[in-house]
Amino acid sequence: MLTHTLSDTIVAPASPAGVGAIAVIRVSGKNAIEITNEIFSGKDLTQVPSHTIHFGTIRSEKGEIIDEVLVSVFHEPNSFTKENSTEISCHGSPYIVEQILKRLLSKGARMAEAGEFTKRAFLNGRFDLAQAEAVADLIASTSQASHQVAMKQMRGGFSQKIKELRSELIRFAALVELELDFAEEDVEFANRAELKSFLQNVTQYVNELLQSFAWGNVLKNGIPTAIVGKPNAGKSTLLNTLLQEEKAIVSDIAGTTRDIIEDEIVLDGIRFRFIDTAGLRETQDTIEAIGVERAKQKMQEASLILYLVDSSEMSENLDFLQKELQNLQKPYFILFNKTDKLSAEKIAELEKTLNALCISAKEQKGIEKLKKNLIELVKKQKISHSDIVISNVRHYDALAKTYQSLQKVLADIETAITTDLLAADIREAIRYLGEIIGEVTSEDLLDYIFSKFCIGK
Structure with missing residues (x-):
């Protein structure tokens, strides 16, 4: 929990722990420049302009050189935290970082808590809460797609739209509440038809945002793609081919895969999380049966399904299979595997009949076409x-x-509910929108959000 005040000067490494070529130590607060200057030998940092970098040394209390460093200086309010700040770039030795931190702490700084730099940026008006949370998502992004989602949110597009909607709702709420002062005159300041039309548009937009969450969540965490099918259809071989490594055991013995095997690849900036599952069949083997149940569960949880059919056997009831996949109500591909021995005419017939793809996971044929279709x-x-x-x-x-x-407000208008209750329901919607951008918040909520950030951010 963040229990300290904004008057403290905080310090923390901004680079990952461990040995590296360079490490960065951040200092922020009213006395950040003065504290850094006390341990720095070079220029007088209190006299240099903002956004300048200076070479010098940092010495121990005994005057011994700890390291040669570069110090970047930022004057308030033109810094990430909108406070006086410095960033010390030193060699990436854990010992050097530790010694510099000790020197800064001895001069009056304290160690920052998780997310405290970003929390200060929020509290000082650098950005709103939604943008602050996007900073963490940006750091955690592992693909072009997740990076773009985080970057758009950090730049404020989402926040600006929420602010506009909230501002308009506040305007209507004020007009409705004004009517309470003229209750005896039965005056209507907020045009109900206009309010209803506006609310219908807002409700539709909010619903679109809610629908986008499933997409946004898979972009952020990787698109879970279940590889399913009967035993020996080639599921593990396909996983190994996609990953270009021997991740899963491949065997001619049916039922080899009994547990879930997962790994990720990035295709054209999009992260896919491929899940190899046990073969779908009736079995008396207790362990294999557990694997089959897990495979069915992964089909339900996945956002995308690759169903493999062994084209050398073709024992599947394809019409029934397609209907079963459609009932899952999620995107899927039927993949006819082991088609390297089929004629071109047969392959064309199979692909046309079910709009499926023909591949040979073992011979790596059709894999690039599969990747293109996924993208x-x-x-x-x-x-x-x-x-x-x-x-x-x-x-x-x-x-x-x-x-x-x-929805409650729209129902209120339809039933011509009393003005005070209508105003209360509008205010409730305003409050929930305010929670997103931090207009309405609590210290406990802020502590929870920023505690999930890394130290130094």
């Missing part, structure tokens, strides 16, 4: 959503509550 499917899905995509569970929860409140 196209995801990009097509992206087009179906608005330009703003949410990926934060807290935002989703607040938007869901906003949606429910807006």
Whole structure:
């Protein structure tokens, strides 16, 4: 829990722990420049302009050189935290970092807690809460797609839209509450038809954001793609081929895969989380049966399904299979595997009949076409959503509550409910929108959010 005040000067390594070529130590607070200057030998940092870098040394209390460093100086309010700040770039020895930290602490700084730099940026008005949370998502992004989602949110597009909606709701709430002062005259300041039309538009937009969460969440965490099918269809071979490594055991013995095997690859900036599952069949083997149940569970949880069919046997009831996959109500591909021995005419017939793909996982044929189809499917899905995509569970929860409140307000208008109750329901929607951007918050919530950040950010 962050229990200290903004008057403290805080310090923390901003680079990962361990040995590296360079390490960066951040200092922020009213006395950040003065404290850094006390341990720095070079220029007088208290006299240099903002956004300048200076070479010098940092020495121990005995005057021994700890390291040669570069110090960047930032004057308030033109820094990340909007406070006086310095960044010390030193050699990436854990010993050197530790010694510099000790020197800074001895001069009056204290160690920053998790997320405290970003929390100060939020409290000092650098950005709103949604943008602050996007900083953590940006650091954690592992693909181009997740990076783009975080960057858009950090730059404020989502926040600006929430602020506009909230501002308009506040305007209507003020007009409705003004009517309470003229209750005896039965005056209507807030045009109910205009309010209803506005609320219908807002409700539709909020619903679109809620629908985008499933997409945003898989972009953030990787698209879970279940590889399923009967035993010996080639599921493990396909996983190994996609990953270009022997991740899963491949055997001619049916039922070799009994547990879930997962790994990730990035295709055209999109992270896919491939899940190899046990073969789907009736079995008396207790362990294999558990694997089959887990495979079915992964089919339910996945966002995308690759169903492999052994084309050398073709024992599947394909019409029934397609119907079963459609009932899952999620994107899927039927893959006819082991087609390297089939004629071109047969392959064309199979692909045309079920709109399926023919591959040979073992011979690595059709794999590039499969990857292309996966990428196209995801990009097509992206087009179906608005330009703003949410990926934060807290935002989703607040938007869901906003949606429910807006539905209540629309019902209030239809039933001509009393003005005081109508105003209260509008205020509830305003409050939930405010929670997203930090206009309405509590210290406990802030502590929870920023405690999930890394130290030094």
